Amino acid sequence: MNYDTFIVPPGSNISLKKNYDPAYKTDFNQKADAAIKLQADIERLANYQNILYAQNTYALLIIFQAMDAAGKDSTIKHVTSGVNPQGFQVFSFKEPSTEELDHDYLWRTTKALPERGRIGIFNRSYYEEVLVARVHPEILKKQQLPYLPEGNKIWKQRFEEINGLEKYLVDNGVIILKFFLNVSKSEQKKRFLERIESPEKNWKFSDNDVRERVFWDDYMNAYEEVFNHTSTKLAPWYIIPADRKWFTRLVVANIICTKLQELNLQYPTVSEEHRQQLIGAKRILEQEDEPMNLKDKGKNK
Structure with missing residues (x-):
């Protein structure tokens, strides 16, 4: 599988609608075949994690961004089902707390970064500050900023700050993988209806999810700006088709394993x-x- 298909080329200007199909599934036609490949990669990931932990040189930070119901939680659950909890951590970032608003916007995620030898997952991340805050600019008024740059300068400033942070992290041994689970609006609607109609899934649904659908195009524009400005050689974005969950998990697992393989991890020599x-x-x-x-x-x- 050629994963260049999913990478946002640094310095490009992509269009989610034109360049990335949420229903794409390459040459995998059977879920059963994908399940076999996924299980193999789950086992590979477990092995790589053991060496990563023992070597204690690199940390792996995996960032998931997506619209609601794109499958972030289930992807994390399935892909990491074989890892050792001792060297693994997941943080979900929702609306900032009062304490978090008393710090800069990168503070709450920076203090949650994985240590050397560990794998850390951000379920949403500091990118919310150039996505949700851009679609709903009133959020910026709660952040107690000393001043607000005019027009879109605030977003350009934050893109530069984020790129600077990620370069710093990579230079210091934190490998970054950034996944956008690209679900279609029609598939999101289908999954929302399933959550409403299934009692065991009711807890997953909020009426705010429907209200946010009104801003779908605004979010897509904001995401495109993020990809075009923050997909770098050191930390590129991967846009993963998310209309078929089985394919999403397959691709994410294989990209993670491929990245860890590229590190040429070795058990320490005595x-x-x-x-x-x-x-x-x-x-x-x-x-x-x-x-x-x-x-x-x-x-x-």
Whole structure:
């Protein structure tokens, strides 16, 4: 599978409607085949995570952005089903708290960054500040900013700040993968209706979800601006077709595994002194069995 298809080329001006099909599924025609491939990648990810944790050099930050009902939660659940919780963390960012509004807009996500050796997932992220805040500019008035640049200068400023942050992170060993789950408006409607009609899914639905659909085109324009200004060589955006959840999970899992494979992760090598300590420890442990063996020999006489 050629994943260049899903990357937003740095410096480009893409159109979600023209360049990216939410229903695209490449040459995979059967969900059963995709399930086999997904399971293989789940196992690969578990193995890579073990080495990442042991090496303790890199951290992996995975960012998910999407419209409501695009499948972020289920994608995270399925793709990471085999990872060790000890080296894994997920943060979901919703409306900022009073404490968070008393800091700069990057504060709440920066303090949640994964440590070296760990995989961290942001379910929504600092990109909300150039998406939701752009569609609903009244949000900026709550952020207690010292001043607001005129026109669209605030968004250009934030794009530059975000690019600067991501370059800093990558330079310091935080590998960044950014996924936009590209669901169509018609598929979102279908999933909303399923949530309303299924009692076990009612809790997932809010009437605010329907109200936000009115701003669909505004959100698409805001996302395009984000992709065109923040898809960089160091941290490109991947636009993942999301009308078929099975295909979304397949692509996301394989991209994560491919990125970890590219890091050429290795288990740490021990010093000669440490190796000698291991040999000594092995000798001591093996000698613990000798008294038991003598007793057994006595019983057999």
